[in-house]
Structure formats: structure tokens, C-alpha cells
Amino acid sequence: MKHAFERITGAAFLPAQLRGGVVAIGNFDGVHRGHQAVLERALAEARRRDVPALVLSFEPHPRTVFQPDIPLYVITPPPMKARLIAELGFAALVQQPFDREFAGQSAEEFVTHILDEGLGISHAVTGFDFHFGKNRQGGPAFLMEAGERHGFGVTLVDAFRDEGAEVVSSSRIRILLEQGEVAEAAGLLGYRYTVEAEVVRGKQLGRELGFPTANMALPENTGLKHGIYAVRLRRADGTLHDGVASFGRRPTVDDNGAPLLETFVFDFSGDLYGERCAISFFGFLRGEVKFDGLDALIVQMKRDETEARALLSGARPLSDLDRRLTFAAG
Template identity: 80%
Template sequence: MSQSFLRITDTQRLPDTLRGGVVAIGNFDGVHRGHQTVLDRALAEAERRGVPALVLTFDPHPRTVFRPDVPLFLLTPPPLKARLLAKLGFAAVVEQPFTREFAGLDAERFVTDILDANLGISHAVTGFDFHFGKNRQGGPAFLMEAGERHGFGVTLVDAFRDEGAEIVSSSRIRELLCEGEVAEAAGLLGYRFTVEAEVTGGKQLGRTLGFPTANMALPESTGLKHGIYAVRFRCADGTLHDGVASFGRRPTVDDNGRPLLETFLFDFSDDLYGQTCRVSLFGYLRGEVKFDGLDPLVAQMKRDEAEARALLSGVKPLSELDRRLTFAAGPA
């Protein structure tokens, strides 16, 4: 992440240098191609005005506040979302704490307190269907009228449709990932789906089998299909390595364990314990299988390695964001 990029969790603590900026407003879970149309407009408007470009988002996701009993598979938890926004060129993300008290703020106070007083925005960019304030009372027309009164401009961006004329949405992407369709999900995201977590110690069975793995515990709400994936792994020092990863419960050796992401990095032997690393998924190879012993498991792992190497040898960036995220070595 850029040294100068800021993650701000209190709108009242915005540095003076960021006041008067152009602010893209939304949840932006996934930072997918639909979101990027809004974000790109904000960046262009900020450049035109010669002011900072910021993102105002909400944490936790409003759905987890209103429906806490229904787990939500977040595509981009706040740290990863911040990395993506930094790579797109924003100066900062403001992660407004979303509570029931905040949800009860009426639309006029959202504009007056958050957008005007705390952020001092010069322009807002958001999706055409953005609603805000208690009972979603604030909508596009309200925001535009409020902008005229408070002295800031408003740009509304139409829904983005993919090549099949379908609207790109976070829910569509979640459904694809739940089915293991990572290539199709990448087409909607505009980059390869990526997870980020600390590498933890395991039973080291993979090492004894000749396939040492970097193990990561993902959030329990992760809806990614269990199975084997061709991946690219970014270490904490920014280096990139191809590999093959298993996500699931390891049915041959540990039926009842918590799902883990276990990545075997090709031609790599360094210690990664305690490092926060990222794994980007390029292809789904197969589902989980319970083998009749370790020998057939090792034989299949060798086939998985060969297939993953072949798949990864021919990949190309889907976009500039994908290139920066999963192809360009350097600062993480």
C-alpha cells in the first residue's frame, strides 16, 4: 500500500489537506467493475478540480448490522479494500463506523454532519441507486438538492452491465465463488479474487509429504467453494510466487477441522509464519476428495501441481489493477 494512502476511521479526524476533495460514496464490497465506474469518475473529477480523491465507505457492512444472524461472505474486508483503493489512485478511504445509531441519522444530518462539516467535500460521486439516512429517506434527488444548498456538486453513475448486458453486483460474484467459478468471478471483478490473512502454523503434514504449505485461516463466513486452486501468492515483502492451494477441511487427514487455505508455493522454501500474505485465485482445478491413504493423495498432489503450473504459465493481466495486484512484484 502507498506510504501516503490513509485509512481513516473517524470522519471528524480528516486531515485539513484532504478537505475539499471529491468523495466516492458506497460500500464497494469487491471493488468490482461496476464499483470501478463510480471510482473512476471520482478520480477523474478530482484530477479535473485539482483536489484529493477520497472514498467514503461503511464498516461493518450494513447487512451485518441489520441481519447479524445471517453470515455475510465479504469479498473485500477493510484492509484489502483499502489496498485496492490505494492501487486505483485514491488518497484515502474513510471507513465510517456503521452502527444502529448511525443508521438512525436522518438524511439531512448525514449531509450536514458527515459530508459538509466533517469532510468538507467539493463533489460527491455515487451510484444512481444510492440511498442513505434513516429508513433510506435520502436518495439521488435529495442528494443533488442538498448539494446545491451546501455548495457541492453531485455525479450519479448508472449501473454497469457486463458483456452479457447483466448488471455486475457483489451478490453475483459471491454466487460464482461459492460455485468455484473463479475465472468468471474475475471477469466481473476486473482482477483475480484475492484473500489476505496471516500465515499460521499447522500440523506440518504437507512438509513430510514433500509439499510444505503456507496455512491461512479465512473468516468463517467465507463462502468460497472447497477444492483445489491454481494461485499466485504475494509474500509480505512483495515477492510473488505461483502455487497450488487447497481450501477446505482436508478430508483425507482431518475430516472435522476448520476450513483452511493451504498453499504450496512452487520452488520456495522460506519461513512465512506470522506474515500477512495474499493469495489470488486463477483457476479451480477440482473438488475435495477423500483418498484411501497418503500415497494416492501425494500422487494427486503432483498432478495438481503440474496442472497449476501449466495454467499459470499462460495467464495475462485482466486490467491495470489486476497487473498491480497479481503480476507486478514490489511493495505489497
């Protein structure tokens, strides 16, 4: 049963035609290979039943509610998470607002108000360690028993392990990205790490140096290592362009600046200002360096361009999702 993808804020706003579906439940930050194992089971179950496939996640990330003083590097902010869920083939992503009041409801209230009355689900799919309700009182056994009472089935999916037999987790991926290991992170994500933002007007210094850049301000909690990366830019119209990007504070020209993502797009002369673009990271080239003047910076930027072009020319899709995100023009 095919539906146009919808991003919905809260179970109470689910359209009638999407009730009775199969729902994958979890936070899914990163939508990594472990999450995809859960999501693929939900899609398969929905196809078998010929009902809509939905994802239920929670925004903001529950950890930011329970530990507000500890910054959390969110791998996939809500818009990016929605895009990935849509690419996988779901009918809708329900992003349930999460606050202290919501967290204080009992496990039975969650099942009754969200899964039964709100979404009217026919089946739930979740990870084997999913807990919910006040003080995490609801677990897999509770969910299965509640499903029998409320009339929906439950599928639990075991932890997904990588080729080294380690569990794939959002925490592992955050650490890799904080170290600049974007190629290794892609192996766990199943696609190239991607960010989206509006292109904003900068100081035009790159244009003066012969390297005009598309500048983007990323969320404050972005923990990606500062440095130079080989990247691919996707425009709003779906066209793809290779480039080299700097993420950081630009120490040679602006020591005190806020972190900024600046992408030099190869062989491109158009205007991107005001356009929301996606940047996918293929490889880390080097860390940030403060050069002795602009001439030395220009020499290094030319080397960065050569290295990035070589890296990107040999890149291949990691998965069907990666192909759609970073290889197939829209």
C-alpha cells in the first residue's frame, strides 16, 4: 500500500488513512545499520499485511530532557531523520514531542494513548532492549503482553553487529565523527554522513582567493571534527556536485569565528544563496591549520582540491540508501 510520505508531529495528528499500520518504535538517531535492521523488519511486515509502514520517534532526543546540562551531538536532526526514513520507503514519520510530562506517563498509558488510540497500530517492531514509560517500567515482555490485550502484534529485533561482531550504535558513530573518521562512520551508518542547511552569505574571502564557497551554519551541538573533507553537495533540485569542505573556525582568517561549514564546489559558478543543500562527507583530508598568510593557504587549498577530486572519483555506493542519497541525481 503506497502513500506519499508525511512527517507528523505527534500521534494525535495521524491521518485516518494511516491508522492500522505497522510501526517501528525507537529514537533512531543516525538511522544507522542497526536501526535499519529494525526498520526493514517493519517494512516487510507492513508489506505482508498490506498496511502503511510508520516510524515513531521522539523529539527532542530523550537524553537532552533527562540530562539538559550535557550537550548531545545529534547525528540526524529531525529534518534529516525524516528524509532518511522517507528514502527507506515508509509512509510516515511520527515525531512525538518528548518532555518531562510525556516521560512521566506509565507504560500502560503510552500503549493506550500513543500506540492504540493515537496510531491504531496492527503491529509494533522494536529493538530487543526498548524500554518506555515512567522509570522505564515498560520493556519487551510488557509490550508483548500489552499487545495481546490491545490487539496488536509485536516483533523484537536483536542487536545488529558489524563485521567485527561489535554492536552498531549511535554512540560509536558519534565518537568516529568527533575524530573525523567519516569513512569508518559511513561503514556503520550504511551511507555517507550527511548534513543539511541553508546556504548563507559569508565574508566573500573565498571568492577573492579563487575558491568561492557555499557557507552553512550547522547546529551548535554538531561534534564533527574540525578539518578539511572531500564531500558531495546535493542541491534542492537533486543535482549533485563534488567539492572540498572546511568545517571549523577558519584560524588563518578568523580565529574567533563560530564553526562554519564552507564548501568549495568544483566546476560550478551558480548562486546557491538561500538554497537548502545537503553535504555528504566521503573522506577526511586533514585537520585545521593556521597558515602564515593567504599565499600559503591558497597553495594548500589547491592540494586539497586535487586530493578530494581523486578520492571522490573512486567512490562507490555503500548501499541502495547511499546510492539514492549521494550518487543518484534527483
